[in-house]
Amino acid sequence: MARIELSNLAHSYLSRPQDRADYALKQMTHVWEEGGAYALLGPSGCGKTTLLNIISGLLVPTQGQVLFDGRDVTHDSPELRNIAQVFQFPVIYDSMSVYDNLAFPLRNRKFPAAEVDRRVRDVAEMLELTDRLKRRAENLTADMKQKISLGRGLVRPDVNAILFDEPLTVIDPHLKWLLRGQLKQLHKEFNHTMVYVTHDQTEALTFADKVVVMYEGEVVQIGTPEELFEKPAHTFVGYFIGSPGMNVLDCHVEGNRAYVGDHQMTLPRGHSLPEAGGKQVQLGVRPEFVTVTGPDQGMPARLERIDDVGRYRIAKLTLAGQQVAAILPEGSEVPSDTAGVSFDPARLHLYVDGHLSEGRP
Numbered sequence: 510m511a512r513i514e515l516s517n518l519a520h521s522y523l524s525r526p527q528d529r530a531d532y533a534l535k536q537m538t539h540v541w542e543e544g545g546a547y548a549l550l551g552p553s554g555c556g557k558t559t560l561l562n563i564i565s566g567l568l569v570p571t572q573g574q575v576l577f578d579g580r581d582v583t584h585d586s587p588e589l590r591n592i593a594q595v596f597q598f599p600v601i602y603d604s605m606s607v608y609d610n611l612a613f614p615l616r617n618r619k620f621p622a623a624e625v626d627r628r629v630r631d632v633a634e635m636l637e638l639t640d641r642l643k644r645r646a647e648n649l650t651a652d653m654k655q656k657i658s659l660g661r662g663l664v665r666p667d668v669n670a671i672l673f674d675e676p677l678t679v680i681d682p683h684l685k686w687l688l689r690g691q692l693k694q695l696h697k698e699f700n701h702t703m704v705y706v707t708h709d710q711t712e713a714l715t716f717a718d719k720v721v722v723m724y725e726g727e728v729v730q731i732g733t734p735e736e737l738f739e740k741p742a743h744t745f746v747g748y749f750i751g752s753p754g755m756n757v758l759d760c761h762v763e764g765n766r767a768y769v770g771d772h773q774m775t776l777p778r779g780h781s782l783p784e785a786g787g788k789q790v791q792l793g794v795r796p797e798f799v800t801v802t803g804p805d806q807g808m809p810a811r812l813e814r815i816d817d818v819g820r821y822r823i824a825k826l827t828l829a830g831q832q833v834a835a836i837l838p839e840g841s842e843v844p845s846d847t848a849g850v851s852f853d854p855a856r857l858h859l860y861v862d863g864h865l866s867e868g869r870p
């Protein structure tokens with residue numbers, strides 16, 4: 510297992526990048542701890558696969574270094590980096606048995622036969638492939654084949670890291686849920702450094718100890734699922750994590766007071782913001798911390814509609830011309846079209862040009 514360090518890394522697919530917009534990955538420096546389970550989460554095109562391919566050695570970055578345990582591997586092939594990879598679609602040998610497919614990475618590295626057998630059987634057991642070990646891979650379903658791919662990625666005990674690129678895409682939803690749990694279990698057992706690319710927040714939050722949220726080629730936050738929920742470092746994180754995402758409202762601020770339209774609220778901290786200077790100042794509050802009451806309390810808002818999403822109901826309101834979502838407690842009374850809303854003051858965050866402003870204690 511290795512500690513992975515990304516030092517001043519940036520990548521452009523253009524041969525002569527001119528400015529920031531030309532970079533698919535903007536400059537970044539990060540350390541990912543040995544034995545950590547990391548998920549790279551972000552929308553399509555934000556640079557997840559580019560970053561994963563730089564870590565694996567399929568791509569050499571335009572600038573910066575990748576270090577494994579302090580050793581510069583930037584120009585090393587995937588083979589030299591000693592990593593295992595699982596891709597979106599199965600990569601297996603159809604003509605071989607399931608057993609031989611799983612054994613292949615170990616035999617290739619000249620592991621003794623007894624250890625090959627033990628590891629293959631352990632991994633097969635965990636992935637529920639034991640009764641298929643003797644079958645040829647050829648006629649198996651796509652699900653089964655992808656399980657074998659996962660097994661091939663997990664079978665070697667000596668890898669620096671295991672990299673997964675959306676490995677559950679072809680798996681049916683029920684099995685997906687099971688496999689996510691099994692991967693988490695395998696991580697606990699073997700403690701490999703794992704990096705898992707996905708655009709699905711549930712997949713990221715259930716698999717990872719730390720989620721690396723990417724947006725437009727930048728890592729905007731690395732945090733535990735709780736940290737991403739409690740304190741989104743960027744409005745994008747607030748919006749992308751959570752269902753529905755965080756409310757983000759244009760506001761202006763004076764010290765520890767924020768104004769949304771004419772409505773004033775007290776922030777947990779004071780902020781000395783640079784003179785407006787064209788910067789966008791926004792207030793973030795998660796729908797879990799918005800209370801909807803009758804019009805005689807809170808800030809007057811118009812109730813647009815109620816969505817029943819099964820586990821709870823979501824009220825969609827308009828406050829000072831801006832959209833606000835609120836998660837309604839079970840059994841709560843819903844006012845008619847004119848309502849009042851209030852925000853839990855301890856749960857308000859302030860953002861300047863998308864980035865969290867910490868303020869003064």
Ligand SMILES: Nc1ncnc2c1ncn2[C@@H]1O[C@H](COP(=O)(O)OP(=O)(O)OP(=O)(O)O)[C@@H](O)[C@H]1O
Nearest residue numbers: 522523533551552553554555556557558559560708
């Ligand atoms: N080989 C390439 N040549 C040129 N541009 C590329 C290449 N691969 C990716 N890009 C561009 O780089 C940016 C990041 O792409 P990347 O595939 O890393 O994103 P992603 O987050 O993995 O997206 P997805 O979830 O759709 O796979 C995108 O704008 C993409 O169009």
